[in-house]
Amino acid sequence: MTAVANPEYAIDVQGLNKSYGEKHVVRDVSLRVRRGEIFGFLGPNGSGKTTTIRMVCGLLKPDSGSGTCLGYDIVRERAEIKRRVGYMTQRFSFWEDLSIVENLDFVARMYAIPERKAAVRKALDNLGLTARAQQLAGELSGGWKQRMALAACMLHEPNLLLLDEPTAGVDPRARRDFWDELQSLAAKGISVLVSTHYMDEAVRCHKLAYIAFGKLLAQGTAGEVIASQHLTTWAIHGDRLSELQDELRKRPGVEQTVTFGDVLHVSGSDAELLRRTVEASAGGRRAELIDTNLEDVFIYLMGKTPENGGGKA
Amino acid sequence: MKRWGGFSGTRWWSMVLKEFTQLKRDRLTFAMIVGIPIMQTALFGYAINTNPKHLDTAIISADDTDITRSFIAALENSSYFNVVATLPDEAAGREALAQGKVLFVINIPAGFTRQLLRHERPSLLIEADATDPTATSSALAAVNGIAQSVVDKEITGPLASLRGSPAPFDVNIHQLYNPDNITQYFVVPGLTGMVLTLTMVLMTGLAITRERERGTMENLLAMPVTPLEVMTGKLIPYIGIGLIQATIILLAARYVFQVPFFGNIGAVYLSALLFIAANLTVGITFSSLAQNQLQAVQLAIFFFLPNIMLSGFMFPFEGMPKWAQTIGNLLPLTYFLRLIRGILLKGNGWADSWPSVWPMMVFMVVLMFIASATYRRTLD
Ligand SMILES: Nc1ncnc2c1ncn2[C@@H]1O[C@H](COP(=O)(O)OP(=O)(O)O)[C@@H](O)[C@H]1O
Ligand SMILES: [Mg+2]
Numbered sequence: 267m268t269a270v271a272n273p274e275y276a277i278d279v280q281g282l283n284k285s286y287g288e289k290h291v292v293r294d295v296s297l298r299v300r301r302g303e304i305f306g307f308l309g310p311n312g313s314g315k316t317t318t319i320r321m322v323c324g325l326l327k328p329d330s331g332s333g334t335c336l337g338y339d340i341v342r343e344r345a346e347i348k349r350r351v352g353y354m355t356q357r358f359s360f361w362e363d364l365s366i367v368e369n370l371d372f373v374a375r376m377y378a379i380p381e382r383k384a385a386v387r388k389a390l391d392n393l394g395l396t397a398r399a400q401q402l403a404g405e406l407s408g409g410w411k412q413r414m415a416l417a418a419c420m421l422h423e424p425n426l427l428l429l430d431e432p433t434a435g436v437d438p439r440a441r442r443d444f445w446d447e448l449q450s451l452a453a454k455g456i457s458v459l460v461s462t463h464y465m466d467e468a469v470r471c472h473k474l475a476y477i478a479f480g481k482l483l484a485q486g487t488a489g490e491v492i493a494s495q496h497l498t499t500w501a502i503h504g505d506r507l508s509e510l511q512d513e514l515r516k517r518p519g520v521e522q523t524v525t526f527g528d529v530l531h532v533s534g535s536d537a538e539l540l541r542r543t544v545e546a547s548a549g550g551r552r553a554e555l556i557d558t559n560l561e562d563v564f565i566y567l568m569g570k571t572p573e574n575g576g577g578k579a
Numbered sequence: 580m581k582r583w584g585g586f587s588g589t590r591w592w593s594m595v596l597k598e599f600t601q602l603k604r605d606r607l608t609f610a611m612i613v614g615i616p617i618m619q620t621a622l623f624g625y626a627i628n629t630n631p632k633h634l635d636t637a638i639i640s641a642d643d644t645d646i647t648r649s650f651i652a653a654l655e656n657s658s659y660f661n662v663v664a665t666l667p668d669e670a671a672g673r674e675a676l677a678q679g680k681v682l683f684v685i686n687i688p689a690g691f692t693r694q695l696l697r698h699e700r701p702s703l704l705i706e707a708d709a710t711d712p713t714a715t716s717s718a719l720a721a722v723n724g725i726a727q728s729v730v731d732k733e734i735t736g737p738l739a740s741l742r743g744s745p746a747p748f749d750v751n752i753h754q755l756y757n758p759d760n761i762t763q764y765f766v767v768p769g770l771t772g773m774v775l776t777l778t779m780v781l782m783t784g785l786a787i788t789r790e791r792e793r794g795t796m797e798n799l800l801a802m803p804v805t806p807l808e809v810m811t812g813k814l815i816p817y818i819g820i821g822l823i824q825a826t827i828i829l830l831a832a833r834y835v836f837q838v839p840f841f842g843n844i845g846a847v848y849l850s851a852l853l854f855i856a857a858n859l860t861v862g863i864t865f866s867s868l869a870q871n872q873l874q875a876v877q878l879a880i881f882f883f884l885p886n887i888m889l890s891g892f893m894f895p896f897e898g899m900p901k902w903a904q905t906i907g908n909l910l911p912l913t914y915f916l917r918l919i920r921g922i923l924l925k926g927n928g929w930a931d932s933w934p935s936v937w938p939m940m941v942f943m944v945v946l947m948f949i950a951s952a953t954y955r956r957t958l959d
Contacts, residue, residue, distance in 0.1 A: 323801060325797065325800055325801055348801060348802060348803045351801075353798075353801040355794065355797050355798060357794045357797075359793075359794040359796075359797050359798035360795065362793070376802045376803065376804055377802065377803060
């Protein structure tokens, strides 16, 4: 019962649920990732990102819910999915006691890649690892491990990449290179679902989803996600901002205060109330109404508890 | 708290508390801490007996008289012998010994009583399976005393002249398989089984839990490889290792300890292969139960203890109480020891080996079933 591979959506899942014992860690999650799209998956630690990704690629069986990955049923056609998806685990999961070339060669054999030797050599070349091919994977630094892992999960030329916090603990330069690579892959039609905590990475995604306490709170383009929270934000410039911040927190209409260097962002959902509070408290500092940015929204979403939006609604 | 020489009591105490808390969380370790001493005490205290009694004995009696019957009764009363069968002829006796069904066959020749009454000093023949010298030596040492007591008690009236020592008949003891009672003949082949049990269960247990502990299992599961391929692929190298280990011990047995090899060496390797397979299934099952490598090691040790104690490796199987024999009969090592000792020392062929082969096969199938039921295809 091979489903017809639907060319429009790389991932199309509805109402996924997963519990561990009493803990309901993924609640009614529905995701749609178009082909060639870089889809960013954000949310605090323990919110259910890894669990969702594992369900999408057939590593975990959802308690309920259904859907397709590259057109194949995520429960019944796991074998088909595994052949076509490149999954990079959150924790480095290659064999540290094998050398780089041995790891790649093993992966190539697993996927029965034709012209295996040439494919491995090419991957090493692209990585710039040819000289260190014999080095044990366990001896690589974080950035190199991540590049090796990406090369390994790209070997079989997957149509979809599932990357679970691929850049955690990687230096800014390596992160930038990594994202350049992702964007060129997406341009070739490869779809990417990537979880991250970095704002600069989030803004490079075509679409975003934000998950907290296992529940999707927002999904769409950056603009749509920002708009969905109906926040108004003021930027205040001046000195002694932390004093001001402490004071503003207690005032009506202020739902969130965040400092970005020497600027204080003050946000709230009641625009009029917020305006009055800011004007009354600014005390000679320069205050201006700005567009709410993605980071304001994510910090706002992170402040939500299961009761006021994260949980059963 | 007091400090001396940079030693902080508070720091030290928090270290102790942390260790206790972690220990408490690791339920399996905790169970082992309690379980291993209990098991050891039970095994050494109750199960092991180096002066085994109630040894299975068969009788071939061509002379059924009051005197022979009371001799047999006296053997049983001595508590060393336990008559389990009466056999028609010597061939049946040899077969029972070869298959390990009995340790002794007592052969009373025709006309024994008549000869006795005529003061002709007839002979009784006791054939003993001396593969394990410790199992049979005490019983054999007791035989002459028993013979004497039968004479003293049973022979009365006009025949009283037969009484007094020496007894008016001879007991010929014929020790089969290991006539010189060399302990190494018995122990060294058994060592193969013990070493294989430890390494096979431990190494497979570790090999699979290591993948899980290091997170590489997730990577494997995400690739298009089936569980059967993962399992069998991981096990093949260990089968090779097991065969190498067996070869080393067998070479030592043959050339260092001069153990006689009466049977077919091909049969020895086939038995080893079957035994390795049985232990691998144990290893896989443990690896599904254990969360990490430490727990896999603990389970292996827990399995290993009854194997050395109750299989007949260290102490005579026949000397153990029924409950301990029942546990021993569930362990593949028990059968492998009978098998390899039978082939090497007794020259057993297929028919004599079969009673030890099929239980290992049953064990393997049952464990394979458990292992595949507990193996996790997904990360659930
Ligand atoms: N195998 C598991 N057993 C029990 N709880 C789990 C397991 N895996 C994940 N969880 C729990 O599920 C929740 C979501 O975890 P995860 O999907 O890893 O979150 P994220 O990737 O967003 O950090 C966490 O609270 C975590 O503790
Ligand atoms: Mg995660």
